[in-house]
Amino acid sequence: MSKSILFNLIQVLVVMVFAPLASGVLSRIKEIVQSKRGPSIFQPYRDLWKLFHKDEIVSEDSSWIFRFTPYIVFVTPIFVATLIPVLTSYPLFFAFMGDMIGGGFVLALGGFFATLAAVDTANPYGPIGASRTRMVGFLAEPVFMIVFFTVSFVAGSTIPYIVQEKWVTPLANFFTPSHVLLMLSFLMLILAEGGRIPVDNPTGHFELAMIDESKSLEYSGRGFALMKWGGQMKFFVLMCIFLNVLVTPWGLAGAHTLGAVILAIPFVLFKIFCFLLVLVVIESSLSKLRLFRITEFLGAAFIISVAAMIAQIFLP
Amino acid sequence: MSDTTNQLLDNLNALATGLFLLTAFGIVAMRQVRGCLNLFIIQSLLLAASAALLGLRHGSEHLYGVALVNLISKPIIVPWLLRRTVSAEIYTRREIDQVLNIPTALLIALALTILSYFLAQPLLGAVAPEFRGPNVPIGIAGLLLGAFTLTVRREALPLLIGLLVMENGAFLTGISISRNLPLLVELAIATDGLIIVFISGVLIRAVQKHIGTTAVGELASLKERDAEPATTETIK
Numbered sequence: 001m002s003k004s005i006l007f008n009l010i011q012v013l014v015v016m017v018f019a020p021l022a023s024g025v026l027s028r029i030k031e032i033v034q035s036k037r038g039p040s041i042f043q044p045y046r047d048l049w050k051l052f053h054k055d056e057i058v059s060e061d062s063s064w065i066f067r068f069t070p071y072i073v074f075v076t077p078i079f080v081a082t083l084i085p086v087l088t089s090y091p092l093f094f095a096f097m098g099d100m101i102g103g104g105f106v107l108a109l110g111g112f113f114a115t116l117a118a119v120d121t122a123n124p125y126g127p128i129g130a131s132r133t134r135m136v137g138f139l140a141e142p143v144f145m146i147v148f149f150t151v152s153f154v155a156g157s158t159i160p161y162i163v164q165e166k167w168v169t170p171l172a173n174f175f176t177p178s179h180v181l182l183m184l185s186f187l188m189l190i191l192a193e194g195g196r197i198p199v200d201n202p203t204g205h206f207e208l209a210m211i212d213e214s215k216s217l218e219y220s221g222r223g224f225a226l227m228k229w230g231g232q233m234k235f236f237v238l239m240c241i242f243l244n245v246l247v248t249p250w251g252l253a254g255a256h257t258l259g260a261v262i263l264a265i266p267f268v269l270f271k272i273f274c275f276l277l278v279l280v281v282i283e284s285s286l287s288k289l290r291l292f293r294i295t296e297f298l299g300a301a302f303i304i305s306v307a308a309m310i311a312q313i314f315l316p
Numbered sequence: 317m318s319d320t321t322n323q324l325l326d327n328l329n330a331l332a333t334g335l336f337l338l339t340a341f342g343i344v345a346m347r348q349v350r351g352c353l354n355l356f357i358i359q360s361l362l363l364a365a366s367a368a369l370l371g372l373r374h375g376s377e378h379l380y381g382v383a384l385v386n387l388i389s390k391p392i393i394v395p396w397l398l399r400r401t402v403s404a405e406i407y408t409r410r411e412i413d414q415v416l417n418i419p420t421a422l423l424i425a426l427a428l429t430i431l432s433y434f435l436a437q438p439l440l441g442a443v444a445p446e447f448r449g450p451n452v453p454i455g456i457a458g459l460l461l462g463a464f465t466l467t468v469r470r471e472a473l474p475l476l477i478g479l480l481v482m483e484n485g486a487f488l489t490g491i492s493i494s495r496n497l498p499l500l501v502e503l504a505i506a507t508d509g510l511i512i513v514f515i516s517g518v519l520i521r522a523v524q525k526h527i528g529t530t531a532v533g534e535l536a537s538l539k540e541r542d543a544e545p546a547t548t549e550t551i552k
Contacts, residue, residue, distance in 0.1 A: 170320060170323065171324075172320065172323045172324040172326075172327045173327070175324065175327040175328050175330075175331050176327050176330060176331065177330045177331045177333065177334025177335070177450070178334070180331055180334065180335070181334055181338065295419060296345070296418050296419065299418065299419040299422055300341075300345065300422070303341050303345075303422050303425075303426060304338065304341075306426055307334065307337055307338060307341065307426075307429070308334075310337075310429055310430065310433070311330065311333075311334040311337065311450065311454075313433060314330075314333075314433065314450035314453045314454060315330060315449075315450055
């Protein structure tokens, strides 16, 4: 059991340490694709380091929600990281506490508090971004639900460790239409939830066009660092769910030894690097949608997820 | 053939039909004429892939013939015919409108797909067990979605594509319930489809030449402007 706790700690550490790296790599590749040099891939670490050493300013008119939110945003992805397979293909110590739906709700909790905090300070841009995030959120919610229902319908479970086995045993299962359609609609969800390009421009600095960024406008110093790091970890965790549970359940540690778990780290990072390349292609070839087109984008994701379920019913 | 290979072929065929369904949804929702046409081409390729996979699965060379006929006629000749008959102006035109907004149209399309499942049940009961693939319900869904495209679109070219989607759906059902479709019938159907495209293309061109637009949904309101029969002459 102590070993299990150790592995869990390693999992959490991997998420904490490599989440900024993933976002740094993503922005660097994107700049290279756009014929620019771009910042170093370690720039997010430097940003976090700098922010942790700056003074924090908190508005006198804000309530406890504003002060608590960075911690909640920071902690929720860590909680989820203990529930899902980041490095191992067998459940670890805390995995009994929640399935994929539970993980989704824990992630949504962070988003909920970030929205409240954005409204809390009465900065005019905060509520705009908050209400937009809610709009994207409530459109994404039914898709999440249908995706999880389809997963449980196909695999007979929503516990990620059982689900990931299902897609590749036998290998022919990988090509079932429900699996491919599920991957597609979950990819669209990641783009929407992570604030990536067809839905939101993460590098945009124009407040009126922001969706995700404007929620942390009022934060400074340590609070901002935690919000930023939390956001990067949330994206990393979503990628882990997508890659390790739905797309490529290979390369995870199967044995209960420390060596196997350590060896799984480069495999997982390689998978995430490949996914980032795909993401760069998507982000560089599409433009940001108009706000009211987001309905259609997520509507399409909803249709695809329902089609995944229907395709499963259609199989004899 | 071994069991695992058969299972893989079945799954790949199911995947092709699943993506076929997705392209049918895309054609209902697409805003651009060009996008509609591209989706139709992808759909025809998927249909050919499904036919080839079923041919491989059941060892039937007739289905290879079907795949070949589909591969040549729809993704290659249909766009070429349209390019020849319908002017480039229609090709480059960006946005097209619908009677319904897109999420509503998609939800109705979804309901139609579920309906097709129930429509397929009695058919599936009548055929031999090895033909009970996903082709029959998804083919019927393609048929219904093509008909739905015909009702919600107001632009001439997507209407034509809706018609062709109906044909694709019928094909997808056909290749799964009969192993030995005579090639002559296949060729006849394929030629038929091309003639439909050709005639519709000429018709679209005539409509565009006379009233300056291909938004055929407007024609109804054009008739109402004055009660005299003269307006029908302008359309002709």
